[in-house]
Amino acid sequence: MAADRDQTIVIKKIKKGGGDGHHGGAWKVAYADFVTAMMAFFLLMWLINTTSPQQKRGIADYFAPASVSETTSGSGGILGGTALGKDGDQEKGSSTVIQELSPESRHPDDGKSTDGSKAAIAQDASTQAMREALKRRDDAAFASAAQSLRQALQDMPELAELSKNIIVDQTPEGLRIQLVDQEGRSMFNEGSAQPNDRAKLLLRAISKVINQLPNRISIYGHTSANPGGAKSEGDWTLSAARADASRKILQGAGVDPDRIYQVAGKATSEPLYPDDPMLPGNRRIAIVLLREAPVLPPSPAL
Numbered sequence: 001m002a003a004d005r006d007q008t009i010v011i012k013k014i015k016k017g018g019g020d021g022h023h024g025g026a027w028k029v030a031y032a033d034f035v036t037a038m039m040a041f042f043l044l045m046w047l048i049n050t051t052s053p054q055q056k057r058g059i060a061d062y063f064a065p066a067s068v069s070e071t072t073s074g075s076g077g078i079l080g081g082t083a084l085g086k087d088g089d090q091e092k093g094s095s096t097v098i099q100e101l102s103p104e105s106r107h108p109d110d111g112k113s114t115d116g117s118k119a120a121i122a123q124d125a126s127t128q129a130m131r132e133a134l135k136r137r138d139d140a141a142f143a144s145a146a147q148s149l150r151q152a153l154q155d156m157p158e159l160a161e162l163s164k165n166i167i168v169d170q171t172p173e174g175l176r177i178q179l180v181d182q183e184g185r186s187m188f189n190e191g192s193a194q195p196n197d198r199a200k201l202l203l204r205a206i207s208k209v210i211n212q213l214p215n216r217i218s219i220y221g222h223t224s225a226n227p228g229g230a231k232s233e234g235d236w237t238l239s240a241a242r243a244d245a246s247r248k249i250l251q252g253a254g255v256d257p258d259r260i261y262q263v264a265g266k267a268t269s270e271p272l273y274p275d276d277p278m279l280p281g282n283r284r285i286a287i288v289l290l291r292e293a294p295v296l297p298p299s300p301a302l
Contacts, residue, residue: 240265
C-alpha cells in the first residue's frame with residue numbers, strides 16, 4: 001500500500017490539431033459554389049424575361065430532338081425489321097433499302113431542309129421582334145408629337161380657339177392629325193379647294209410638329225354628304241384638290257417634299273360620323289405620319 005502511495009501520477013494532455021477552426025475552410029468552397037449557382041440562376045431569369053415568345057419558340061424548336069421510334073423492337077427501327085441483303089437472317093432484305101441508304105443515292109440538298117426551317121424560324125422571330133421594337137418606338141414618338149401639338153395650341157392665343165378643330169389619334173397606319181370643320185367654323189369655304197386663314201394657321205402649326213419626326217406622310221381629303229345623303233361626282237375632285245392644297249402649305253412651311261408619300265381624295269367614302277354623314281365634322285383633312293416597316297435582312301438560300 002505504501003508503494004502505491006509513493007508512485008508518481010503523470011497526466012498527459014493531448015491537443016487535437018485540426019484545420020483553421022470553425023470546421024476548416026470547406027464552407028468557403030460551398031459558399032462560392034452557392035454564389036456561382038445563384039448568379040447563373042438570375043442570369044437565366046434575366047435572359048428569359050428579355051426574350052420574346054417568338055424567340056423562345058424559335059430556340060425551343062432549334063434544340064428539339066429529332067423524332068425517334070416509340071417502339072423498342074427491331075421493326076420500329078430504320079430498316080423496319082428487314083435485313084440489308086438477301087443473305088440476312090429473315091431473308092427479307094431489299095436492294096432498294098441499300099440504295100436509299102447509300103451516299104450516292106442521296107440528293108445533294110438532303111439535310112438542308114431542317115437547317116433551312118430552323119433559319120426561317122429564327123428569321124421570323126427576329127423580324128417579329130424588330131416589328132415590336134419599331135412599334136414601341138413609333139408609339140413613344142407619336143405620343144410625344146401629339147403632346148407637343150397640344151402644347152403649341154395652348155401656348156398660342158390665336159390657336160386656342162381652334163383647338164376643337166383638331167383631332168389627334170393613333171391608328172394602325174400611324175399618327176393621324178385631322179383638321180375638322182365645326183359648325184360655323186370651317187377649314188375651307190364652301191365649294192373652294194383653297195384653305196382659309198384658319199386652316200393655314202393650323203397647318204403651319206402642324207408642320208412644326210411634323211418636322212420633329214422623320215416619318216413619311218399621307219394626306220387625305222374628305223367631304224360631307226349633300227342634303228338628303230346624295231353623293232356628288234365633284235366630291236372626289238374637291239377632296240383631292242383640298243388635300244393637295246394642304247400639301248403645298250405644309251411644304252411651304254418647311255416639310256420636305258420627299259417625305260410626302262400619298263395625297264388622295266376620299267370624298268364621302270369614309271365619314272367621321274357614319275350615323276350622320278351630313279355633319280360638318282365629316283369635312284376634314286387627315287394628315288397621317290406613317291409607321292415605318294422594318295428593313296428585313298435577305299432571305300437565306302435554301
